[in-house]
Amino acid sequence: MTLAMSIVTNQLKQLTPLSVPDRLLLGPGPCNAHPTVLQAMSTTPLGHLDPAFLQIMDEIQSLLRYVWQTDNPHTIAVSGTGSAAMEATIANSVEPGDVMLIGVAGYFGNRLVDMAGRYGADVRSISKPWGQNFTLDELRAAMAEHRPKILGLVHAETSTGCRQPIEGVGELCREYDCLLLLDTVTSLGGVPIHLDKWGVDLAYSCSQKGLGCAPGASPFTMSPRAMAKLLARPTKVPNWYLDMLLLGKYWGAERVYHHTAPINLYYGLREALRLVSEEGIDNSWARHQANVEYLWSSLESIGLKMHVEKQYRLPTLTTVCIPDGVDGKAVAKQLLTEHNIEVGGGLGELAGKVWRVGLMGYNSRPESVDRLIGALKQVI
Amino acid sequence: MTLAMSIVTNQLKQLTPLSVPDRLLLGPGPCNAHPTVLQAMSTTPLGHLDPAFLQIMDEIQSLLRYVWQTDNPHTIAVSGTGSAAMEATIANSVEPGDVMLIGVAGYFGNRLVDMAGRYGADVRSISKPWGQNFTLDELRAAMAEHRPKILGLVHAETSTGCRQPIEGVGELCREYDCLLLLDTVTSLGGVPIHLDKWGVDLAYSCSQKGLGCAPGASPFTMSPRAMAKLLARPTKVPNWYLDMLLLGKYWGAERVYHHTAPINLYYGLREALRLVSEEGIDNSWARHQANVEYLWSSLESIGLKMHVEKQYRLPTLTTVCIPDGVDGKAVAKQLLTEHNIEVGGGLGELAGKVWRVGLMGYNSRPESVDRLIGALKQVI
Structure with missing residues (x-):
């Protein structure tokens, strides 16, 4: 007897x-989550098939479409972190042998390469020094x-703070009958995104940055072309x-059980999306831009320089x-230890060369900048 | 200009x-999470590489080993729901062409078959009517x-409420140089488990049942043999x-960034494990057993019958x-609508034939039974 x-x-x-x-x-x-989100x-949790919870899922889907500016019916939240949503785009679009072209100008471009290889893609990559991006002409030549059957680009490289312009890339992909996959982990909520107008077919993000939720x-979203x-x-x-064929039956009208959703995180995500929607997505973008410009000028005032050319700097991460x-x-x-402020270090090509400073979601406020600058003055 | x-x-x-x-x-x-967990x-979140957070990860690892009764160094929490941890056991043990033998006596045995096939296993299955289990002789013959290179069994079938005895199976697997994979989703915290004494090589569970956390x-754990x-x-x-080779570098001494952990869920899991540890894992098992026996006698007192033979009934799910x-x-x-009480319906072979009643974690209390019986008397 086991007992x-x-x-x-x-x-x-x-x-x-x-x-x-x-x-x-x-x-x-992550950034600090909004107190309302926390x-x-x-x-207390609901069951994952409770009608009251299914309504919350519907609200999340609708507001995700709004913040991404897409009408994709298949727009959901993956029950994992941003990296899981990233893998979801690859797993559902790559078939073994498919040529996938990936733009690598930082850590997360390389991660796409690693993932796509695991799913059997014939991976081709083009690269740029970390902190730069690709021109439309460079993409056209590649x-x-x-x-390729799929082009993968990182909209906001978390490792470099550089923004990849997407205007014109969707048309280019249609010309070549190719799907456009976009990493919006560090852009959603904080950097202008127009998925449908841009012709993006697959995109993913996370909850703990521009949306101001916990991770x-x-x-995750996919266009009818990708579907x-x-x-x-x-x-x-x-x-x-x-x-996504199984997940679509849970998130869609059929409501077929797939897995037990992380109920409380969905509560938080629903609240985070509600707050962004109340602010207005364009106002959220403008707030991130205004506060990061205050950060840049404040850093310059104490003699520090930015790594990325100004017009391509992210409003979310510097x-x-x-x-x-x-x-x-x-x-x-x-x-961290003396001022309770976390900043990031550099990765890859930028290891030891930069700090990474995020002003995202709830933390994109002038007070964040003032506290950081005050601490930096004491520490450097 | 995008703005x-x-x-x-x-x-x-x-x-x-x-x-x-x-x-x-x-x-x-899920069950209701303990108020302390919620x-x-x-x-407020910490960074995923903050020393204070790394300490929480260490605490989670140690207490997971305790509640599972294992010394496996590679014991972690997967950043997803129980189904993700299930897939992790398959993804890290199955190589294409490996024969995997799976015992199917319910919904989750079938899910293992589906997953193993996706990872290229040569899947063989043995089956029993839903609500029964496999004898050691039946397993030996198969x-x-x-x-097989891997034998997959479900310790606690969430779809049937039946317990699969594991005594002797580990020795059998060693005789055949086979890994033993065990689903403990509905048993961890509520049903006696002795992973190391049983010789289990791969196991997974969830947070929202016997441990009383949110989902x-x-x-997830794997033995040195599986590693x-x-x-x-x-x-x-x-x-x-x-x-797990990448995740081991994040959870182990190297602390190499892999993904942004779901920080707040780990807070909850750490608290849930702390509460179970304070109670004592054997006391938690005994509590689940005592309360489910009260449930069974109470259900019988209003004329209802149980589907599973008494000695194999789960203390967590009836x-x-x-x-x-x-x-x-x-x-x-x-x-649900008149009494705010959720019970489950039947799946597969048991659709329309049973209700599924869980008494798990924080909800394994006499008060839960009394409230259910009171409501059932009014409703049936």
Whole structure:
């Protein structure tokens, strides 16, 4: 009888109730979630097929379409973080042997390459130094050379703070009968996006940046063109959890059980989307732009320089050059431990060269800038 | 200039702040999360590489080992729901062409079959009527016939309320040099489990049942035997988000960024594990058993019968036979709308034949039983 077996206690820990420091999160994400969002997340769960919960799912779908500026019927929140939603775009669009062309100008371009390879894509990539982007002419030349079935671009490179202009790319993809896949993890809510006008076919994002929610329930959308490719594939999607044919039956009219949704995160996401919608998505974009310009001028006033050319800088995330002779890691650590402010370090080509400073969602406020600048003055 | 493009508002909704009914969740899950867990989830997020957060991850790992009764170094929480953790066991153990033998006696056995096929396994299955389980002799005969590399069993079938005895199966798997994979979604925290003594190599669970947390951060563990198979595979795991070689670098000593963890859910899971640990895992098992026996006797006292033979009934989830002439769906709907009590309906072979009543985690209390019985007396 199993109950009679002795209990092993070597892994048991005596813990006190949760207590965490109150940080101002000005790194590449997560940002501090809006207090209303946090409050909603402590609401008692509903069942995942409760009519009251299905209504919340409908509200999330509709407001995700609004903030993304799309009418795609298949617009949902994936029950995982932004990386899961990223993988969902690949898993549902790539068939083994498909040529996928990926623009790599930072860490997340490389992640797309890794993921697409795992799903059997014939991956081709074009690259730019970290902090730059691709011109439409460069993309046109690469399309002519590789003739891909899917083009993957990162709208807002979280590793570099650089914005990739998308105007004209959708038309280019239609010319070549190619799907356009766009990473909007660090842009949704904070950087102007017009998915339908741009002709984007697959996009994903996260909850914990421009939307001001906690991480874990991640926006995903696919156009009817992308859905047609999915419906025509001869084999099952090689990922059960992210299979949009199954998920579509849960999020759509059929309401067929797929998995138990992370109910409380959906509460938070619904509230975050409600707050952005009340502000107006264009007002949210304008707020992010105004506050980041205040950040840039404030950083310049204390002698710091930005890594990315001004017109392509993201309003959500700024890469700040670490001055010669300054130990970037030590500064970031001091900001954290002495001032409770988190900033990010550089990745890849930018490791040791930049700090990454996010002003996203709830944290995109002049007060965030003032607190950071005050601390930097003491630390550098 | 993108900011000048007009905003489409057809998907915009004017919503009031979140307000949801306060249900008693006595279905197959989620259960109501413990108030302390919900409170923790509204704590402001930390960064996913903040030392204070890394400590919380360590605490989660250690307490997951305790509640599972394992010393597996690779024991983590997957950033998704229980189905994601399920897929993680398959993605990291199955190589294309591997024979995987799966015991199917309910919905979740079938889900394992579906998933394993997507990862290229040569799937063999044995089946039993829904509500029964496999004897050790039946498993031995199937092992001799199919010689699998992985045997997959469901410890607690959420669709039937039946418990699969595991004693002796680990030895059998070692005899055949086979990994043992066990679904403990509806057993962890509520049903005795001794992973190491049983010789289980891969297991997964969820947060929202026996542990009394909200859904979304899901226990996963693999033994050194399973890790050895993973390390020897010639190709990448065909799932980036669930690749345990990458995740091991984030959860282990290296702390290499993989994805942004669902911070607030980990807060909740840490608190849920702390509460179970304070109670003692064996006391939690005993509580679930005592309360479900009270449920069974109470149901019998109003003339209802259970579907599963008593010795194999789960302490966490009970399938209750719908009496002849009673409309099961109408009863469940009335319980929900008139009494704010959720119970589940039957799936597959048991559709229309049973209700599924969960007494899990925070909800495994005599008061839950009393409230349900009181409502059933009015409704049936």
